[in-house]
Amino acid sequence: MTDVHPGQRVAVLVDAQNLYHSAQSLHSRNIDYGELLDAAVNDRQLTRAISYVIRADAPDEESFFEALEDIGFETKIKDIKRFPDGSKKADWDVGMSLDAVTLANHVDTIVLCTGDGDFSRLCSHLRHEGVRPEVMAFESSTAEELIEETDSFVDLDGDTDRFLL
Template structure:
């Protein structure tokens, strides 16, 4: 982390959540699910929330996902969904990296702080751009054990979801 970001009540923040990254990290590390309500509360930290977006991938079990997506909306997230891509031969792909990057850059002029909820090292250039070109503070929320150490280093502040059990659901 380059510096500790100061947090104050008037600070305008946007929270951008890579749901798949957190889901698979929690499942691999703890065999549990993420408490996205607690994640949002920790990310906001009594500041002025301008926007919270959860980026999800729709798969073939849409009935279960529909309830989950509805819960995310109740917690205060705008849910952006796209279909899982299945390629010839069975390979699957589903990520929102470019979409998250585009949205954070679009909203950065309206924000003091961008909170990226992901440990994906692909976001390193985005964090660098938001800080350098957009003059935003960037905070990261992720599980340290599965997060890119370079991404953590680039962020102004880091919340390690491993530090508190409230972020996990059995």
């Protein structure tokens, strides 16, 4: 598999919900998305940066979405689904996977910023397509099968001063 080099075309796909909950539960802090993007690109050529977010009608939500765009992310927003029994559901797994598969023909590397083990099969597929899958997440809340399927894993716990606000 290819190593990291400056000519690599990179797409960065961020599961904002997954990272938010991990950062909150582990550190009671928020993600520094500027630093996350910078580390993900790693002096390579950024092709696309997409952040997948959930609209839950929380305070400051819209300013957060705007801040992501100011940093350089394209934001894809999905409304949270509320069910009659009171439960809620919102995830971007299928949307992120479809975008990754679509982007695979246009990039050398896809960086998934998530700890969700559902993406391990995607990493395996990307590698089969000749794309380098990389993952950035908090190791303590990342599925082992995801770490095993990636070519590079960056543990955000390893540099909390950089990656957390």
